[in-house]
Amino acid sequence: MTVSVSLGPRSYPIHIRSGLLHNLPELPAAALPGEIALVSNASVVPLYADALLQKLEARGQVVTTLSMGDGEEFKSLEIASRAYDELAEARFSRRGAVWAVGGGVTGDLAGFVAATWMRGVSFVQVPTTLLAMVDSSVGGKTGVNHPRAKNLIGAFWQPVAVLCDPDCLRTLPPRELRSGLAEVIKYGVIADAELFEFLERNLDAAMKLDGEVLSHIIARSCRIKADVVGEDERESDAIGRRAILNYGHTAGHAFEAVMQYGQLLHGEAISIGMTVAARLATALGTIENGAGNELMERQTRLFERAGLPTQTPEGADFEDLWAAMALDKKNRGAGVNFILPTRIGEVMRVENVSADSVREAIFSHR
Amino acid sequence: MTVSVSLGPRSYPIHIRSGLLHNLPELPAAALPGEIALVSNASVVPLYADALLQKLEARGQVVTTLSMGDGEEFKSLEIASRAYDELAEARFSRRGAVWAVGGGVTGDLAGFVAATWMRGVSFVQVPTTLLAMVDSSVGGKTGVNHPRAKNLIGAFWQPVAVLCDPDCLRTLPPRELRSGLAEVIKYGVIADAELFEFLERNLDAAMKLDGEVLSHIIARSCRIKADVVGEDERESDAIGRRAILNYGHTAGHAFEAVMQYGQLLHGEAISIGMTVAARLATALGTIENGAGNELMERQTRLFERAGLPTQTPEGADFEDLWAAMALDKKNRGAGVNFILPTRIGEVMRVENVSADSVREAIFSHR
Numbered sequence: 143m144t145v146s147v148s149l150g151p152r153s154y155p156i157h158i159r160s161g162l163l164h165n166l167p168e169l170p171a172a173a174l175p176g177e178i179a180l181v182s183n184a185s186v187v188p189l190y191a192d193a194l195l196q197k198l199e200a201r202g203q204v205v206t207t208l209s210m211g212d213g214e215e216f217k218s219l220e221i222a223s224r225a226y227d228e229l230a231e232a233r234f235s236r237r238g239a240v241w242a243v244g245g246g247v248t249g250d251l252a253g254f255v256a257a258t259w260m261r262g263v264s265f266v267q268v269p270t271t272l273l274a275m276v277d278s279s280v281g282g283k284t285g286v287n288h289p290r291a292k293n294l295i296g297a298f299w300q301p302v303a304v305l306c307d308p309d310c311l312r313t314l315p316p317r318e319l320r321s322g323l324a325e326v327i328k329y330g331v332i333a334d335a336e337l338f339e340f341l342e343r344n345l346d347a348a349m350k351l352d353g354e355v356l357s358h359i360i361a362r363s364c365r366i367k368a369d370v371v372g373e374d375e376r377e378s379d380a381i382g383r384r385a386i387l388n389y390g391h392t393a394g395h396a397f398e399a400v401m402q403y404g405q406l407l408h409g410e411a412i413s414i415g416m417t418v419a420a421r422l423a424t425a426l427g428t429i430e431n432g433a434g435n436e437l438m439e440r441q442t443r444l445f446e447r448a449g450l451p452t453q454t455p456e457g458a459d460f461e462d463l464w465a466a467m468a469l470d471k472k473n474r475g476a477g478v479n480f481i482l483p484t485r486i487g488e489v490m491r492v493e494n495v496s497a498d499s500v501r502e503a504i505f506s507h508r
Numbered sequence: 509m510t511v512s513v514s515l516g517p518r519s520y521p522i523h524i525r526s527g528l529l530h531n532l533p534e535l536p537a538a539a540l541p542g543e544i545a546l547v548s549n550a551s552v553v554p555l556y557a558d559a560l561l562q563k564l565e566a567r568g569q570v571v572t573t574l575s576m577g578d579g580e581e582f583k584s585l586e587i588a589s590r591a592y593d594e595l596a597e598a599r600f601s602r603r604g605a606v607w608a609v610g611g612g613v614t615g616d617l618a619g620f621v622a623a624t625w626m627r628g629v630s631f632v633q634v635p636t637t638l639l640a641m642v643d644s645s646v647g648g649k650t651g652v653n654h655p656r657a658k659n660l661i662g663a664f665w666q667p668v669a670v671l672c673d674p675d676c677l678r679t680l681p682p683r684e685l686r687s688g689l690a691e692v693i694k695y696g697v698i699a700d701a702e703l704f705e706f707l708e709r710n711l712d713a714a715m716k717l718d719g720e721v722l723s724h725i726i727a728r729s730c731r732i733k734a735d736v737v738g739e740d741e742r743e744s745d746a747i748g749r750r751a752i753l754n755y756g757h758t759a760g761h762a763f764e765a766v767m768q769y770g771q772l773l774h775g776e777a778i779s780i781g782m783t784v785a786a787r788l789a790t791a792l793g794t795i796e797n798g799a800g801n802e803l804m805e806r807q808t809r810l811f812e813r814a815g816l817p818t819q820t821p822e823g824a825d826f827e828d829l830w831a832a833m834a835l836d837k838k839n840r841g842a843g844v845n846f847i848l849p850t851r852i853g854e855v856m857r858v859e860n861v862s863a864d865s866v867r868e869a870i871f872s873h874r
Contacts (some may be wrong), residue, residue: 219589225587230656258624261651261662262742285627290596296627297663376628 143361147280147368149375152300155439155505156279156368158360160353162307163190163268166197172264172302174198175455177238179229182254183212186244186270186363189313194243206232210251217247217287219295225255236260239302245271246278250296253284257299265301270310273409274320274335276329276363279304281371298376306364308356316449319349321409323448324390325490328416329363331441332389333370335487337362342440345447386489389481390416393504396466400458413450417442422503423482430485437486454504463504464497509727513646515741518666522645522730526719528673529634530557532563538630538668540564543604544571545595547618549578552610552636555679560609560634565791572598576617583613583653585661591621602626604669608816610638611684611763612644619650623665631667636702638688638722639775642729645670648739650721664742672730674722682815685715687775690756694782695729696805698755699736701853703728708806711813752855755847756782759870762832766824772817779816783808788869789848794858796851803852820870830863831872 144167145156157167178198182191187209198205208228210216240263242252243498249267265284269275311319323345330338337359341348347355365453367387374382394415398406406414420441424434445452467478477494484490510533511522523533540698544564553575564571574594576582606629606704608618617631622631635641651662677685689711696704703725707714713721733753740748760781764772772780785805790800793827811818843860850856 219585219592223585226654226661230660254624257649258620258661258663260660261649261664283627285624288592288596294596294626295592295624297624298627476844 143357145361145364145368147300147364148372149282149300152282152302152375155301156304156306156361156364158275158306158308158357158364160307160309162305162358163194163310169266170302173239174201174203175237175239176202176204177232178203179208179232179234179238179240179255180205180243181208181210181225181240181248181255182243183210183216183245183248186248187213190270190310191243192460194241197253206234208252210242210248212247212287212289214247214292217251217285219288222251222255222258222286224456225251226259229255229259234259235265236263237426239266241266241268243268243270244274245269246274249274249278250284250293253282253299253301254286254296255309256405257284258324260388263300265303267304269304269306270303271314272311272319273359274322275306275308275360276322276325277367279306280364280367281408306360308351308353308360311351311356319351320449321407323348324409324413324416324450326359326363327387327441327444327448328387328412329366331416331437331483331486332481332489333366333487334362335485337366338440338444338486341444343503345444347450366482370505385491386481389483389489390419392467392478392480393418393463393500396463397455397458399466400462401455406455410451413445413448413452414454417445417452418454418503419480419482419502421481421506422495422499423484425499425503426482426492426495428482428484428490433485437465437483441485452507458504460501460504464500467500511730511734512548512664513730514738515648515666518648518741520666520668520670522582522670522672522734524641524672524674524723524726524729524730526673526675526723528671529560529676535632536668539605539632540567541603541605541630542568542570542842542862543598543600544569545574545598545600545604545606545621546571546608546609547574547576547591547614547621548609549576549582549611549614552614556634556636556676557609560607560639560829572600572617573736576614578610578613580613580653580658581652581823585652585654588617588621588652591617591800592625595621595625599770600625600629601653605630605632607634609634609636610640611635612640613639615644616659616719617652618648619648619665619667620652620662623650623663628665631665633667633670635679636668636670638677638685638726639691639763641672641674641726642688642691642731645672646730646733648741662774672726674717674719674726677717677722683773687773690775690779690782690811690816691712691777692725693810693814694753694755694778695732697750697782697803697849697852698847698855699732699853700728700817701851703732704806704810704852707810711810715814751857752847755849755855758846759784759829759866762829763824763830766828767821772821776817779811779814779818783811783818783865784820784866784869785846785848787872788846788861788865789850791865791869792848792858792861794850794856795849799851803849806852824870826867826870830866833866 240256288294394412606622654660
């Protein structure tokens with residue numbers, strides 16, 4: 143199936159199908175110019191990038207391959223600089239296209255290089271993790287980390303096409319698959335009760351990598367994100383609709399920041415963050431008809447079935463968490479703003495939540 | 509006076525007036541947020557950046573100043589990286605604005621940093637050289653050099669406002685002023701016979717830094733470039749109207765590339781390049797009514813009055829020049845494409861000009 147992301151002249155298709163990488167769909171001309179730079183990482187090269195390289199070369203494309211390390215620490219200006227060196231060496235022209243084959247780190251870095259090589263060349267995303275398929279394949283955010291904070295350096299740069307092949311998830315470590323499911327569950331809570339119910343019925347099939355089920359949840363997730371992003375492409379409106387995507391991320395990012403690197407995957411931090419947010423919603427009474435506990439339970443049950451954590455990790459200090467939340471670039475002013483559910487399928491924005499309420503939501507269940 | 513650059517949601521004003529920096533005009537809100545990063549270079553700081561800093565601070569803006577070296581060699585990813593470090597140190601937010609005060613090098617680098625800091629912040633240009641006022645203040649091209657070629661790394665990023673104060677030209681070395689005049693003369697030849705005639709009448713006043721005359725020629729030049737750029741903002745159409753701006757640049761860039769760094773200023777190379785192009789036009793018969801010699805003479809006379817070179821420099825080797833022209837990223841295919849005049853105020857594109865014709869045009873007058 144195909145999800146169309148509508149952004150005027152920057153619109154593009156997301157193709158989603160098992161076996162897609164073995165049998166490429168029809169692609170826009172900008173995706174397949176004579177020269178392609180295929181950016182990948184050491185883990186993904188033997189699994190998918192090599193096969194794709196052969197396929198592209200067989201079609202007559204001249205392909206330059208760039209392989210980076212696999213991990214957030216490689217999403218740096220230094221690695222981008224090495225990519226520029228290799229593109230310069232290959233005399234890569236502004237008529238070329240950069241293809242990113244890998245997870246979010248590869249996509250973010252390759253997208254930034256595409257955005258800035260000769261003031262911008264075409265970009266194609268081939269996400270190979272569930273998180274990258276449902277999150278970074280829509281939104282146009284590209285960039286690298288700065289030693290002081292993640293994603294400080296970057297650009298909005300839309301791909302000309304995205305290829306999601308759920309078969310890639312067969313080689314994904316199970317913990318990474320679960321991490322991606324946290325974002326999928328988020329889409330259900332913020333905007334799509336049907337997706338949430340579909341997950342309640344089909345989570346086991348998804349975890350067993352059923353191609354149809356995965357294609358459906360990837361497509362629904364991309365559709366939701368595409369609709370939200372379409373209203374505010376550059377996230378220029380700080381309190382705009384795009385903020386709903388931050389459900390679970392206010393506390394989640396804080397958990398990521400204060401725990402030691404690698405202890406929590408992004409989706410794990412988000413599932414804890416969504417649990418905190420749902421508890422906050424119940425306490426503040428944002429949930430309709432007093433159904434806070436029911437929402438809380440359904441959400442928690444899904445997380446548990448997906449093998450995702452919902453408990454505040456041992457050793458997390460409230461002062462550190464609060465400082466991280468207040469520092470988050472999406473917050474201004476004294477209090478902290480949260481996206482909180484009103485029911486499954488709808489959220490609202492609550493401003494200036496007090497430290498006491500947040501502390502209670504984080505630690506009350508201990 | 510004010511020239512409006514019309515680019516839909518990215519439209520912006522260019523304010524042009526003597527004394528403008530002492531008495532700032534009304535500016536869009538995005539130009540004057542609470543936080544400003546003022547990027548300048550060592551030569552310009554004591555002349556203009558310091559005074560501007562005081563003015564902005566007096567208005568309550570928090571200003572972070574970044575000073576870079578003055579010269580093409582500082583337009584590098586390494587210097588951009590240091591700018592990111594300083595912005596991170598200052599906790600510069602995505603609601604800030606980057607102001608560039610200086611020539612083209614400062615503007616290109618600061619613009620690139622603005623384009624890529626937190627995926628893009630507002631950008632204000634305060635060009636202090638004639639070349640930057642008439643060339644880089646319109647077009648949205650930002651970027652840094654790569655050791656292998658100029659401007660390989662960059663982005664299109666439009667300013668929210670441009671401030672041109674011709675009084676700044678009082679401190680510009682005369683050779684730099686003359687270099688800027690080459691681009692002004694170019695605008696006359698490619699699109700504006702009236703501007704050309706105005707220059708014939710008022711060049712001496714311009715060189716004596718008459719504020720009215722300079723404001724007029726800066727405004728006309730910006731207007732022409734803005735009209736051309738408005739039709740093809742991202743230079744996506746390789747044979748589009750934007751190509752006319754390359755009059756004199758095909759051979760000019762080649763002279764810049766083959767001569768030792770610093771031997772020819774950009775405008776000097778362009779005036780030689782325009783002379784070559786006019787000679788080529790006469791030989792190929794593109795000029796209407798057999799008026800090739802007249803156009804050639806009027807153009808040469810203006811260059812000479814402006815103290816600009818028109819002779820092919822000693823030691824320039826044709827094979828090197830031809831290789832540089834053929835390599836230019838704007839050329840594809842075997843021959844070299846030129847923008848050639850049909851009369852003063854109009855040019856056309858001629859494809860695949862032979863090496864013999866170009867050799868003749870470069871060396872025939874020796």
